[in-house]
Each structure stands twice: as C-alpha cells, then as structure tokens.
Amino acid sequence: MNTVVTSRRGFLKVGAAAGGGLLLGLSSGCSVSGSQTYKTGKPVADDTAQLNAWLHVTPANELVFYLDKSEMGQGVTTGLPVLVAEELEVDPAQLQLRMAPVDDIYKNTAFGMQLTGGSTSISSSWELLQKMGAAARQLLLAAAAFEWQVEVAELRASDGLIHHDASGRSAPYGEFAAIASGLPVPEVVKLKDKKDHKLIGKYNHRLDAEVKTTGRAQFGVDTEVPGAAVACVVRCPQFGGRVEGFTDTRARQVAGLVDVFAISTGVAVVADGYWPARKAADLLEVDWNLADAVRIGSDDMMAEARRLGRESGKTAREEGEPERALAGAATVVEAEYELPYLAHATMEPMNCTAAVTAESCDIWAPTQLQGLVPGIASAITGLAKDRVRVHTTFLGGGFGRRAALDFVVEAVEISKHLQRPVKVIWSREDDMQHDFYRPLAYHRLRGAIGEGGRPLAWQQRIVSPSIEGQTTAVMGTAFFPHWVPDGLRDGILGSARYLQEALTVSRGAVEGADDMPYAIDNLAIEYKQFNPGVPIGYWRSVGHSHTAFAVESFIDELAHAAGADPFAYRRTLLAQAPRHRGVLELAADKAGWGRAAAGRYQGIAVHRSFGSYVAQVAEVSVAPGGKLHIHRVVCALDCGRVVTPDIVVAQMESGIVFGISAALYGAIDIDQGAVSQSNFHDYPVLRINESPQIEVYIVDSDEAPGGVGEPATPPVAAALTNAVYAATGQRLRQLPVKLKA
Amino acid sequence: MITFMFNGERQQLDVAADMPLLWAIRDHLKVNGTKFGCGKGLCGACTVHLDGAPTRSCVLPVAAVAGRAVTTIEGAEHDPVMTALRRAWIEYGVPQCGYCQSGQLMSAAALLNGNSRPSDEDIDSAMSGNICRCGTYSRIRKAIHRAAATLASPGDTAGIEQYAGAGFGNFVELKAVAVAPAGAREEGQS
Ligand code: FES
Ligand code: FES
Numbered sequence: 001m002n003t004v005v006t007s008r009r010g011f012l013k014v015g016a017a018a019g020g021g022l023l024l025g026l027s028s029g030c031s032v033s034g035s036q037t038y039k040t041g042k043p044v045a046d047d048t049a050q051l052n053a054w055l056h057v058t059p060a061n062e063l064v065f066y067l068d069k070s071e072m073g074q075g076v077t078t079g080l081p082v083l084v085a086e087e088l089e090v091d092p093a094q095l096q097l098r099m100a101p102v103d104d105i106y107k108n109t110a111f112g113m114q115l116t117g118g119s120t121s122i123s124s125s126w127e128l129l130q131k132m133g134a135a136a137r138q139l140l141l142a143a144a145a146f147e148w149q150v151e152v153a154e155l156r157a158s159d160g161l162i163h164h165d166a167s168g169r170s171a172p173y174g175e176f177a178a179i180a181s182g183l184p185v186p187e188v189v190k191l192k193d194k195k196d197h198k199l200i201g202k203y204n205h206r207l208d209a210e211v212k213t214t215g216r217a218q219f220g221v222d223t224e225v226p227g228a229a230v231a232c233v234v235r236c237p238q239f240g241g242r243v244e245g246f247t248d249t250r251a252r253q254v255a256g257l258v259d260v261f262a263i264s265t266g267v268a269v270v271a272d273g274y275w276p277a278r279k280a281a282d283l284l285e286v287d288w289n290l291a292d293a294v295r296i297g298s299d300d301m302m303a304e305a306r307r308l309g310r311e312s313g314k315t316a317r318e319e320g321e322p323e324r325a326l327a328g329a330a331t332v333v334e335a336e337y338e339l340p341y342l343a344h345a346t347m348e349p350m351n352c353t354a355a356v357t358a359e360s361c362d363i364w365a366p367t368q369l370q371g372l373v374p375g376i377a378s379a380i381t382g383l384a385k386d387r388v389r390v391h392t393t394f395l396g397g398g399f400g401r402r403a404a405l406d407f408v409v410e411a412v413e414i415s416k417h418l419q420r421p422v423k424v425i426w427s428r429e430d431d432m433q434h435d436f437y438r439p440l441a442y443h444r445l446r447g448a449i450g451e452g453g454r455p456l457a458w459q460q461r462i463v464s465p466s467i468e469g470q471t472t473a474v475m476g477t478a479f480f481p482h483w484v485p486d487g488l489r490d491g492i493l494g495s496a497r498y499l500q501e502a503l504t505v506s507r508g509a510v511e512g513a514d515d516m517p518y519a520i521d522n523l524a525i526e527y528k529q530f531n532p533g534v535p536i537g538y539w540r541s542v543g544h545s546h547t548a549f550a551v552e553s554f555i556d557e558l559a560h561a562a563g564a565d566p567f568a569y570r571r572t573l574l575a576q577a578p579r580h581r582g583v584l585e586l587a588a589d590k591a592g593w594g595r596a597a598a599g600r601y602q603g604i605a606v607h608r609s610f611g612s613y614v615a616q617v618a619e620v621s622v623a624p625g626g627k628l629h630i631h632r633v634v635c636a637l638d639c640g641r642v643v644t645p646d647i648v649v650a651q652m653e654s655g656i657v658f659g660i661s662a663a664l665y666g667a668i669d670i671d672q673g674a675v676s677q678s679n680f681h682d683y684p685v686l687r688i689n690e691s692p693q694i695e696v697y698i699v700d701s702d703e704a705p706g707g708v709g710e711p712a713t714p715p716v717a718a719a720l721t722n723a724v725y726a727a728t729g730q731r732l733r734q735l736p737v738k739l740k741a
Numbered sequence: 742m743i744t745f746m747f748n749g750e751r752q753q754l755d756v757a758a759d760m761p762l763l764w765a766i767r768d769h770l771k772v773n774g775t776k777f778g779c780g781k782g783l784c785g786a787c788t789v790h791l792d793g794a795p796t797r798s799c800v801l802p803v804a805a806v807a808g809r810a811v812t813t814i815e816g817a818e819h820d821p822v823m824t825a826l827r828r829a830w831i832e833y834g835v836p837q838c839g840y841c842q843s844g845q846l847m848s849a850a851a852l853l854n855g856n857s858r859p860s861d862e863d864i865d866s867a868m869s870g871n872i873c874r875c876g877t878y879s880r881i882r883k884a885i886h887r888a889a890a891t892l893a894s895p896g897d898t899a900g901i902e903q904y905a906g907a908g909f910g911n912f913v914e915l916k917a918v919a920v921a922p923a924g925a926r927e928e929g930q931s
Contacts, residue, residue: 073837073875205834212839213827215774215814219840222773230768255757273768274777275760347778347786347840347874396776396840397874428779646834650880654837657876680783680872689865691878 051136051180053105054084054129061174063088063160065095068106069125070116070368072398073654074709075647077208080125082643086199087133087191090160090173093207099392102370114371117403117538119610119707122643126705127191134189142183143176194641194702204646208394220366220393221425223353228421229258230274231414232281235266235434236288238673239534243267244289251280260284263413265406270414274425294533294673298440301532301670302338305442305463309336313461313528316505316514320522325457329448333561337445337550338734341668342438342539343675343683348396349431354411355421356381361388361412362421366395368402376405380412399658400538404436432683433675436537437668439465441509443550448522453562455573457522460513460550464543465536466529467508508538512547512609512714517580518555518573534670540658541710544609548714549721549735552605556722557731566722567593567604579638580606582699583615586636590697591617600631603723605715611706612639613699616656618692618719622727626741630660630692630720635712637696640703648708652696655712660692661685663717665736745806748772748816758804762796763787765803766813774814774843778872785871788844789813795851797870814843822853825891829884837875845871849885858889 051057056064065084069076077097085092100106107113109128110120137157144162145152148169156163163170194201211217236242246267248260256276260269267286271277326332353364354377361377367390374388381388395402407424415422426434441464448457505514505527514525539545559569567588574581584606587593596602599621606615619632635652642648665684669676677683721732730740743754747770756765761780766772766789778786780799787799790812798811817823826849829835836842845868852859852867859867864885873881 071838073839075837206831206836208839209831209834209836210827212836212842213830213846214818215843217839218773219776221777224771224773273764275757275764275768345874347776347784347838347872349777395838397838399874425777428781428784650834650837650877653879654876657878658874679779679781681781685872685874686876686878687869687872688878688881689869691876694879 051139052132052185053100053103054132055088055136057136057140057173057177057180059174059177061160061172063090063095063173065097066100067097068100068114069108069121070366070370070392070395070398070402071208072116072368072395072402074121074651075206075644076116076121078203078206078647079122079643080129081207082199082203083122083125083129084133086197087130088137089157092199092203093205094160097207102374102390107371113369115369115403116398117368117400119612119709119711121709122705123611123707126641126643130191131189134191135186136180138186138189139180139183140173140176143180144171146179147176201642201645203644206647217394219348219396220353220364221348221351221396221423223364223393223423225353225355225364225421225423228353228355228423229270229272229418230277231268231270231410231422231424232274232277232427233263233266233268233410233424233430234281234284234286235430236286236290236293237433237675238288238290238293238295240293240673241288241290242292244287246287247285250283250285254280254283259418261417263410263417265410268410268414268417270418270422277425278427294670296532296670297672298341298668298670301440301534302442304530304532305440306336308463308528308530309442309444309461311528313463313526314505315524316510316527317523317525319524320457322457322459322522322524325522326446326448326459329450329456331449331561333447333449333554333557335445335554335557335731335733337443337546337553339441339546339549340666340735341440341534341536341670342545342662342666343432343435343668343677344397344399344401344539345432345680345683345685346395346397346399346401349428350401350407350426351424352407352411353421353423354408354415356412356415357419359383359387361415362391363388363408363412364391364393365408365411366393366402367405367408368395368398368400369405372405373408376409377412380409381416399540400542401435403538406434428680429678432668432677432679434535435668436535438539438545439467439509439534439536441546443513443546445550445554447554447558449558449562453564453569455518455520455558455562458516458518458520459524460554461526461528462509462513462547462550463528463530464506464509464546465531465534466504466506467536467538467542468504468506469529469531470536506543508543510543510547512544512607513551515608516551517577517608518570519576520573533673540655541609541713544607544710544714545659545662548605548607548609549717552607552715552718553721553731553733556603556718556725560725565594570604570606574606579613579703580608580615583613583636583638586697586699587615587617587634590636590695591619591632591634593617601723601727603719603721603726605718605722607711607715609707609711609714610709611704612637612708612711613706614652614711614715616712616715616719618716618723620720620723620727622724622739624741626739628664628724628737628739630690632693632695633716633719635694635696636699637708637711638699638701638703639706639708639711640701641705642698643705645698648698649696651708652712653694655710656694656716657686657691659713659716660720663720663735663737667736743803743807745808746810748812754803756803758802760803761799762789762801762803762806762811763798766798766811772813772815776840776843778841778844783872784841785844785848786841788847788871790817790847790851793851793854795848814847817847817850820850822850822888822892825888826850826853826884829887829891832887833880833884835877835880835884837877841871841873841875845873845877845881849881849888852885853889853892857892859885
C-alpha cells in the first residue's frame with residue numbers, strides 16, 4: 001500500500017499564516033536559535049517523525065520528501081529537493097520522493113489552491129522549502145543534543161549526519177527522528193547566505209533522469225489498479241453538442257466489451273482493454289443534439305474579431321493622449337496581427353484512473369490541479385471531500401492542459417456508474433479535438449513616429465476571448481458543496497462568468513501588452529472581449545504567447561519605419577527598464593548582432609513574463625523557393641536567483657522549441673463548430689531535423705527567483721519573423737507563418 | 742494464440758489478431774515502458790525492436806510478430822549500447838517529462854547498432870520519427886554522440902550509479918497500489 005498519508009499532527013507544527021505566508025512554531029515553545037539543551041519529558045508518540053508537511057524521517061534513516069508540485073518535465077523533482085536539501089544538509093539524491101496528497105497546507109501561495117502552473121514552483125517554494133529544511137535540521141540537532149546531553153552549539157549537521165566533534169561521535173538523522181518529532185518547532189530559522197550555498201545555483205544533475213531512461217517512470221496512463229476496465233469516450237465533434245441517443249448494437253459485438261452508457265461529456269465505451277474499447281467506440285452510432293452547438297468556423301471568428309477591432313474596447317492602460325499624437329504625426333504605422341487557436345498536444349494523451357466505491361474514491365491522475373479534484377469528485381459521487389484520495393503521477397507534459405479536469409470528471413463518472421476501477425484513455429484525436437485551446441487573438445496596432453524616428457504614440461487593441469470568464473464557469477463546480485442543485489450552481493456560475501466578461505479586462509488577453517516596457521509618452525492598450533464558444537484554456541505562457549508576438553513585431557516595424565537598427569532602437573527605449581535592457585544586450589552580444597554569416601539574417605525580441613526577462617536572437621536563411629531554415633537561437637535570461645542552472649537551460653530550450661512549433665505550424669482550425677486537425681500529420685510539431693542550435697546565457701542576479709517553464713516561449717515567434725523580414729522584406733503578421741516564394 | 746519472443750522469453754498471447762502490438766504489450770503483458778502517443782505511426786513513442794529493427798508498435802498487428810523477437814525498453818535495459826545511451830541521457834539531463842524517452846532510446850539504440858559513429862545528419866534522419874514535445878532534441882543529439890564515443894573507447898566506465906537520482910516512491914510503484922476503503926487510512930486528508 002503506497003498511498004501517501006501525512007499525519008495531521010505533523011501539519012499542526014507548521015501553520016499557514018494569514019495572508020498565505022508561513023509561520024513556524026504555531027505550537028510555540030522554545031527557540032532553537034539559542035544554545036539551550038532541550039529537556040522534554042514528552043513520550044514519543046510513534047517511532048517515525050513527520051517533521052513537517054514536507055519532510056518525514058524514519059528511524060531507518062529514510063528521508064522522505066513530499067513533493068507538492070506536479071512533475072511535467074520542468075524539473076520540480078530536482079529543484080524542490082535541492083531547496084530543502086541545502087538547509088537540511090543532505091545530498092538531494094538521498095531524499096525519497098513521494099507525491100504529496102491534497103491538503104490545504106500545500107496550497108500554492110501564488111494562487112491559493114494546490115496547483116502547478118504559472119511558472120511558480122520555484123518562486124512559491126523558494127523560501128518555504130529552505131525554511132522547512134532548516135527547521136527540520138534544527139529539530140534534529142535539538143533532539144541529538146537531548147539524546148547525547150550536550151549543548152546544541154557543540155553539534156554540527158552535514159551529509160545527513162549529526163556530529164559532536166568534541167567527543168568524535170556522529171550518527172545519522174534517523175536516530176534522532178523519534179525524539180525530534182516530539183519537540184516544539186523552532187520559531188526562528190536562519191537561512192544560509194548565498195555565498196554558503198553548496199547546492200542552490202550549482203546542482204546540475206537531474207534526479208528524475210535515471211528513472212525516465214528505463215521505462216519504469218509511471219505516468220498516468222501506466223496506472224494499474226487490479227480489476228480496472230479501460231474506457232474510451234465518444235464526444236460530440238461540434239462544441240456544445242449533447243448526446244440525444246445512441247445505437248450500440250455493433251459496438252456490443254466487440255469481444256471484451258463491458259458496457260456503453262452516456263456521461264456528461266459524451267458516451268462512455270468500457271472494455272477490458274484499450275483496443276476493444278477503441279474498436280467498439282468506433283462502431284458506436286451517436287445521435288447528437290446540436291441545438292446549442294457552435295456552427296461557425298475559425299475564419300468567421302477571425303472576421304468577427306477584425307470587425308470588433310474597429311470598435312474601441314475597455315482600457316487596460318492609458319498614458320498621455322495617444323489619439324491626438326497619432327492625429328498630429330507625420331508618420332503613422334499601422335499593422336494587424338492574427339494568431340489562431342492552438343492545441344497543447346502533450347506527449348501523453350489525457351487519461352485518468354478512478355476507483356469509486358460506496359465509501360471512497362481514489363483517483364490517479366496526471367494533473368496540474370489536484371487541489372480541486374476532491375471538490376469535483378465529491379460533487380459527482382456525493383461522497384464527502386475527505387473520502388477522496390488523489391494520487392498524482394508523473395505527467396507526460398502539461399503546458400497548462402492538465403490544469404483542466406475534464407478527464408478526471410470522466411473517470412469518476414464512469415467508475416461511479418460501474419462501481420469498479422476504470423482507466424479512461426483518450427486517443428490523440430480525442431486529445432487534439434477536445435482540448436482547451438490557446439484562444440485566437442487579433443491585435444490592431446497604430447504607432448506614430450516623430451522627429452529622429454522616436455515613437456510618439458502606441459495604440460494597441462486586443463480582441464480575444466476571456467480565459468478568466470471561462471475558468472470561472474468551469475472550475476467553479478469544485479467550490480460548491482455537492483448538495484447544491486445543479487441548476488442553481490450553473491445559474492450562479494453563469495452570472496459570475498457574465499460579470500467577469502462584461503466588467504473586466506482579461507489578464508490572460510492583455511498580459512505582456514499592458515506592461516509593455518518601451519518608453520513611449522502616449523500609450524493606449526485596449527481589450528475587446530468576444531466569445532465564439534470554443535473551449536479555451538491556459539497554454540504555455542498564456543496571453544504572453546500572442547501579446548509578445550504583436551508587441552515585438554510592431555516595435556520592429558517602428559524601428560524599420562524610423563530607419564533604425566532594431567536592436568539599437570529597442571535599447572534606447574529601454575533606458576528605464578534595466579533588466580529588459582540587460583538581457584537584450586547580452587543576447588545581441590552573444591549572437592554577434594549585425595555580424596551574421598553571409599546569407600543568414602537575424603531577428604531580435606525581448607519579453608518579460610512570469611517574473612523573468614528573456615531576449616532572443618534568431619538566425620535564419622530563406623532559400624529561393626521561400627523555404628525557411630532556422631539555424632540558431634541565442635537566448636539570454638534573467639530569472640533572478642537560479643536553483644538548478646542546467647534545468648533552467650533545458651527549460652529555455654524547451655520553451656523555444658515549443659514556440660517555434662507554434663510559429664511554423666500551429667493552427668487549430670474550426671469548421672462548423674468542429675476541429676479540423678486530428679493528429680501529428682495535420683498538427684505538426686518540430687522534429688529533431690528542424691530543431692535549431694540553441695545557446696542559453698543566464699544573467700547572474702540576486703533578485704528573487706522568477707519562473708522558467710514559460711518565459712522562453714513568448715519572444716521566439718517575433719524573433720523569427722523579424723529575422724524573416726531582415727532576410728526577405730516580408731513582414732509576417734499572421735501565425736503560423738506562410739512565406740511567399 | 743500468438744507465440745513470439747518477448748524480451749528474451751517465449752510468450753503466448755490469446756488476443757484479437759488485429760490488436761496492435763502496443764496494446765498487447767501494455768494491456769496484456771502489463772509491461773508499460775512502451776508508450777502510446779498517437780496510434781498512427783507518427784510520433785515514435787511506441788518504438789520497440791522487432792528482430793532488432795526499430796518498429797512502431799501502435800500500427801503493427803500483434804499477429805505480425807508471430808515467431809519473431811520483440812524487445813522493449815525493459816528488455817534492452819542491460820544491453821551495452823542501451824547502457825551507454827542511458828548513461829549519456831543521464832549525463833546530459835535529456836529527459837524532461839520523459840514520456841517520449843523510451844521511444845527515443847529505442848530509436849537511438851537501433852541507430853548505433855547499425856552505425857557506430859553517426860553524423861548529425863545520420864542522427865536527424867534516424868530520429869526524425871520520434872517527436873519530443875518537450876524539445877529535448879539538442880540534448881538527444883549530444884547524448885547520441887557521447888554514447889557512440891563511449892562505446893568506441895570501452896575504457897570509460899563511469900557508472901550510471903554515479904548519476905542515479907533520488908528514490909521515486911510512488912512514481913515507480915503505482916502497480917502495487919491496491920484499493921482500500923478510505924477509512925483504512927491513518928489520519929486522512931482534508
Ligand atoms: S504511438 Fe506509435 S508512433 Fe505514435
Ligand atoms: S521529454 Fe517530454 S515529450 Fe520528450
């Protein structure tokens with residue numbers, strides 16, 4: 001039985017302070033920072049020690065670390081252990097990792113719920129986990145002082161051992177675990193100075209690499225629960241369609257079929273394995289009710305966005321008098337940028353395993369959002385939330401897709417119906433056609449250029465659906481007790497969505513534009529909401545994935561209109577933005593800006609997102625037929641303090657490849673309310689033979705840590721299209737790119 | 742009944758003849774290192790060796806392997822070429838999410854078995870059927886060169902153990918999970 005259980009007693013020792021901060025020592029008691037010897041008469045409750053919600057030390061000297069963030073490739077199985085190990089004075093490889101269960105203590109302080117996203121894992125854990133490591137070390141030292149009857153000050157912790165140099169004694173942490181667990185948690189912990197760090201900023205192994213080269217790493221789809229059936233779900237190809245009825249005569253003839261029944265997302269086809277379930281699903285005939293279905297296509301949607309772009313929107317940022325400056329300017333530059341819906345296409349298709357009984361519900365899920373799973377499962381099963389156990393597996397990619405819980409809902413509904421364990425597996429086609437897409441976006445820009453080429457005005461209007469509006473409606477379910485009738489719940493959530501969309505500017509649509517860093521006196525950023533009915537969601541870098549393209553393309557257009565060098569133009573306008581300017585200069589320097597080899601052309605872009613600053617120089621050549629070749633991408637990053645440098649580099653490489661895939665190929669087209677693409681043949685992603693050489697340079701910084709999972713993605717499309725402009729004079733304003741011959 | 746060699750042992754399976762080898766391996770032999778990514782031969786996640794040749798198991802009917810030898814990532818674990826590749830994969834920190842990596846390693850092993858010193862172009866053409874959505878391509882390239890170099894100079898014996906990571910508690914033990922009623926747990930979660 002490997003279900004993770006963390007005791008409530010352990011949690012009581014570390015409390016969340018009001019406002020989401022963390023207090024050590026709510027249970028009060030003595031301070032370990034002094035040198036007093038502990039005298040505790042308390043009997044030891046059990047022989048293992050849950051020192052806090054993240055650390056558990058057994059007498060056999062197993063150091064168990066509870067990982068409260070999902071591993072989807074971004075490296076939390078290394079980065080978070082390093083934070084704790086630095087202060088605990090152990091080799092990170094000594095830690096036994098277990099996925100944390102769902103508990104309030106593990107709420108991501110950036111969101112107020114237990115989730116992995118927004119490139120926050122390091123920034124939200126940075127201080128917390130160092131403190132947890134330090135507090136645990138202090139408890140163990142105090143316990144050793146008690147056991148050996150010496151002063152704490154005479155003891156030293158290193159490499160998982162406590163040493164008493166005066167007597168030459170040393171012993172592993174495990175020997176003091178039981179006593180330590182009975183001691184009061186220290187009120188004050190002192191963290192090491194940067195100069196004393198042995199691991200932070202230096203540790204360069206990747207702890208999950210070994211298990212991921214043997215086939216033994218367990219992803220969601222690898223979950224094996226005894227007696228589990230496998231389910232495929234047939235969903236309406238058109239968004240908004242519902243099941244009216246179905247004929248399963250032929251489906252039921254497939255050997256191994258278990259059952260066929262309707263669920264909230266479509267019709268579940270359950271069998272004793274994936275293949276029979278898939279075969280039967282293909283034979284199922286469903287009668288869809290299309291009364292509320294989306295009928296239009298993405299061309300119509302973009303046409304509507306263009307039309308809305310002629311009207312003014314809600315103001316996201318306004319400075320000076322942009323209209324007046326534009327009216328009076330000698331040179332006005334205008335441009336429209338258009339970006340399509342995008343699928344996440346995680347390598348592991350969506351899946352989830354659930355086992356619902358009369359008393360309990362177990363869920364094994366590759367999820368970024370375990371915090372809302374108990375609420376959703378409780379709403380479906382009628383079981384209390386504390387009857388729901390969530391087991392987070394490795395994620396075969398996340399990119400924001402796994403912050404949705406549709407696949408969890410399906411597994412729970414099907415298992416509840418059958419009262420047996422069920423694994424739901426999506427096909428690649430299901431995955432691509434029933435995603436929560438990066439919304440399409442239309443940007444209309446106008447810029448005024450004055451004397452000496454200086455930009456006088458910048459007006460940007462963004463038309464794109466509101467992710468927040470949709471999220472309010474979809475996620476809200478988890479916050480309602482299960483006894484609230486569906487109709488009432490939907491009514492409340494529907495009005496919440498309406499209010500959200502009607503009254504607010506969508507952060508997910510304007511982020512990266514309304515904090516545009518260039519010094520321009522007259523500035524207006526406006527947002528215009530529209531909702532064509534296609535499910536949308538968080539896609540690696542969210543709004544930045546389109547705003548960076550528009551902003552960094554348009555500033556390039558202004559530079560060229562002003563007859564200036566695009567790097568020098570940006571640099572001048574970033575005089576008051578030192579971190580932007582720092583990465584811009586570093587990237588230009590390392591790329592040899594302006595000195596590309598014959599036949600090669602460079603484009604540059606800089607963007608801040610998730611607390612980090614990234615500049616990139618793309619180097620391309622374009623063959624006479626219009627064939628684009630990306631030779632090299634040079635990337636400079638300022639993400640503040642770095643924990644695991646090589647993983648940071650890997651995340652830059654990853655984000656760049658992800659952004660290039662979107663720029664070159666990414667498009668989800670909607671035809672009559674249904675997605676046209678279905679698999680990697682018509683939704684291609686970058687392959688090794690097209691992958692450029694990537695060089696990453698990290699700025700040495702003492703600033704607080706920023707994110708690294710997403711920030712490399714936003715600027716790359718513009719760096720690329722700016723390079724194509726340099727090569728050919730073609731300004732590519734629509735993604736994915738189409739070069740003329 | 743289909744009989745074939747699976748990871749060095751004789752296996753008999755009584756499954757539908759049109760079932761893709763992938764699902765026979767995963768659902769019936771319960772060996773899960775070979776992954777499902779697209780089901781259409783487009784991504785390489787399901788790559789196994791069939792009589793030594795890299796093969797997409799998601800589009801190969803199990804009936805086609807009768808009398809032949811199938812090797813998966815598990816069966817290749819101690820093969821010297823695979824050992825060199827794994828060591829290089831770990832040294833260069835290749836895996837991110839890791840989901841594509843069984844397939845990448847199986848394709849890379851087949852490449853090195855036929856070409857002991859591949860060029861970048863050789864690597865690109867042998868590996869272009871394997872998608873990595875996490876974009877680990879530049880590291881894959883380096884790691885294949887590194888493994889080739891290691892195999893060429895057997896004196897280099899740096900062990901995988903040197904890089905072995907932390908214990909991965911429930912990440913590698915999902916199979917053993919039995920379903921117990923919620924009341925059986927210790928103090929519960931909120
Ligand atoms: S799953 Fe076989 S090639 Fe993609
Ligand atoms: S490592 Fe994630 S798909 Fe390759």
